[in-house]
Amino acid sequence: MLTRVAKASVSKLVPKVPSVAGATRRAAYSASTKRALIDVAEERFTEAGYASASLDAIVSGARVTKGALYHHFSGKQALFEAVFERVEQDASKRIQKALKGKKDPWNKAREGLRAFLVVVQEPAYRRIVIQEGPAVLGYERYREQEERSTFANVLEIVRSVLEAGKWELDDPMVQTYARIFFGAMSSAGESVASALDPEEAAVRVEGAVAFLLAGVQLMVENGLPLPNALAAVPGGDDREN
Amino acid sequence: MLTRVAKASVSKLVPKVPSVAGATRRAAYSASTKRALIDVAEERFTEAGYASASLDAIVSGARVTKGALYHHFSGKQALFEAVFERVEQDASKRIQKALKGKKDPWNKAREGLRAFLVVVQEPAYRRIVIQEGPAVLGYERYREQEERSTFANVLEIVRSVLEAGKWELDDPMVQTYARIFFGAMSSAGESVASALDPEEAAVRVEGAVAFLLAGVQLMVENGLPLPNALAAVPGGDDREN
DNA sequence: CCGCCGACATACCGTTGGTACGTACTTAGA
DNA sequence: TCTAAGTACGTACCAACGGTATGTCGGCGG
The missing domain is CATH 1.10.357.10 (Tetracycline Repressor, domain 2)
Structure with a gap:
């Protein structure tokens, strides 16, 4: 239910003419929730760090459930990579x-x-x-x-x-x-x-x-030497000290 | 029991004369298990990484239990830091x-x-x-x-x-x-x-x-300029292109 | 010899990432 | 318009993990 409301609230992102790029309306919805997931994830990862940012917090922040997350991403690491x-x-x-x-x-x-x-x-x-x-x-x-x-x-x-x-x-x-x-x-x-x-x-x-x-x-400017030669410096092999 | 055996096997590390540094025999045992924990932890952390290295694996590798670990360290992170x-x-x-x-x-x-x-x-x-x-x-x-x-x-x-x-x-x-x-x-x-x-x-x-x-x-060697001056290069503020 | 305390062991808990499965809504086709 | 199919989720659940509370045993000082 809440989900429905959530989708409605972002429905302005849905293209009016789902002809070529945006494709179908479903696809637009889908892309929208995926974006929301990435948005919230970025926020949580930045604030809490990868380990401390729980998926529960992320999905609830994006107002979806883990089902959605695991539909779009193969796991936590994949989400992070996105x-x-x-x-x-x-x-x-x-x-x-x-x-x-x-x-x-x-x-x-x-x-x-x-x-x-x-x-x-x-x-x-x-x-x-x-x-x-x-x-x-x-x-x-x-x-x-x-x-x-x-x-x-x-x-x-x-x-x-x-x-x-x-x-x-x-x-x-x-x-x-x-x-x-x-x-x-x-x-x-x-x-x-x-x-x-x-x-x-x-x-x-x-x-x-x-x-x-x-x-x-x-x-x-001095047109100088050895750009990629090793440091086999002629000066001496350091038998000093 | 197993613990006992473990301790016996490393008992050669125990100083013969627990006078000043090594202190008591108990202390020597303690230090030994702490060392063992760090040893195994280094191995596990290196192989599996921090997140994937479970404390269970570490303590079992060191032949102790979590009780010992949490006696010596405040947590996983502290162990890692050691x-x-x-x-x-x-x-x-x-x-x-x-x-x-x-x-x-x-x-x-x-x-x-x-x-x-x-x-x-x-x-x-x-x-x-x-x-x-x-x-x-x-x-x-x-x-x-x-x-x-x-x-x-x-x-x-x-x-x-x-x-x-x-x-x-x-x-x-x-x-x-x-x-x-x-x-x-x-x-x-x-x-x-x-x-x-x-x-x-x-x-x-x-x-x-x-x-x-x-x-x-x-x-x-050329005794050249501005070591810590900013790159307010006099040449021009780059109005080129 | 004894009481105490440090050095653990054991049992348990809450949280977390991940999975299996159910379901409503869309969309393509007839 | 109606329907079959499938996508895009939601729900319920699990195993594993980090962490904690509490029990216990052996050495050590007195």
Whole structure:
């Protein structure tokens, strides 16, 4: 009964002409409840964390029952993954928008960093993607998801920066650089978000990254060596001390 | 009964003269079972993950009951934290050993990185510290723990590297650099450990970091600018495109 | 020798994720 | 319009798990 009311209350979402995309009315209802589930789940997961967010709370928040949940998702983890995906793609789009039109690799990097530092301060992204993502999904699935969203952005930025140099490096090496940067950004983002003064922390992070970028830039301009060679530094194998 | 046998089998750990440190025999028994709990817990947590590792399995593996567990620890999370702490300190010690005697900051950094890349390939460290640590402990407690172990090592390395430059930067800034590097290393470590060819991946990571280090080194030698200034780059506010 | 207390064991509870099954409402087809 | 089919749920239930309350046994100080 309550369910009926619930459906009625969101019925404005139902397309007037269920012709092609929205298809039938049933499908629209269905999609609506699925959305509601994901919405509430995102909220609960963000607030309470994955383990402490009970399915009962989620389904009651979405004004459905577990039957509905298990009709749309194979389980709690699948629901989390759906939420994860949406949060990730949201973030990715916003970062891409910040990159829009920027062409100079260095500015692109700085702008992307800034956008990321904004995104990473949102509770949902912090908790769901950075904090609990790897643990809940497992590193494999986590990586797969990232690969086609935020990490893709980082990869693009890193690639364009590295291409500013004349060295040509194979794709795995670019991936390696991107991995390193992505990890750095995630960690930095967490520390920014949890700092007493996030603004100040963000400034510090931007400064630090700008510094490192300047180092790379210097090497580019001086046309310098070994981009992907190992640290078999000629100086000496450290027989000092 | 079984418990009795278990205790007897490890009774060689009991000090012959329970005078000062080991104290009474009871205390020694107690410490022994606590150790056993942590041992088994580390194993189970590493294999199955935090959520899927049941307390029943852990206590039965340690040949005790939940009564014993809840006598020594306040709950599952506390047990995890004990395991976490041990794994972390183990890793920290090993890294410190690798740093032993190295004085040149750049070599120290490279050596520390190499040691870290070894440590991070051990399943226990990967799973407990990197993957599940932040999610289970929460970022706050996670950071507190790291602060006094592995992160301390990174901090020291970063500090010594940065001090190679003539700039003086305040402590928070050094912390920021260390955070960035630590995050980079964690992520890189994960990708190394989960790569099809960890050896090759490790080489790539070392190469990439060496490259970045070379950039910093270049800036040091050229006595270059703005270590902690923001990227208010004079070049232009990016009205390009 | 004895009373006490620490170090467990045992039995039990509430909650949770997950499943099996029932059912009402839609929609396609005649 | 009527009906058969199937989708999209709701309901009732279960096993497993983390956690707790209480009992008990053996060592240890006096």
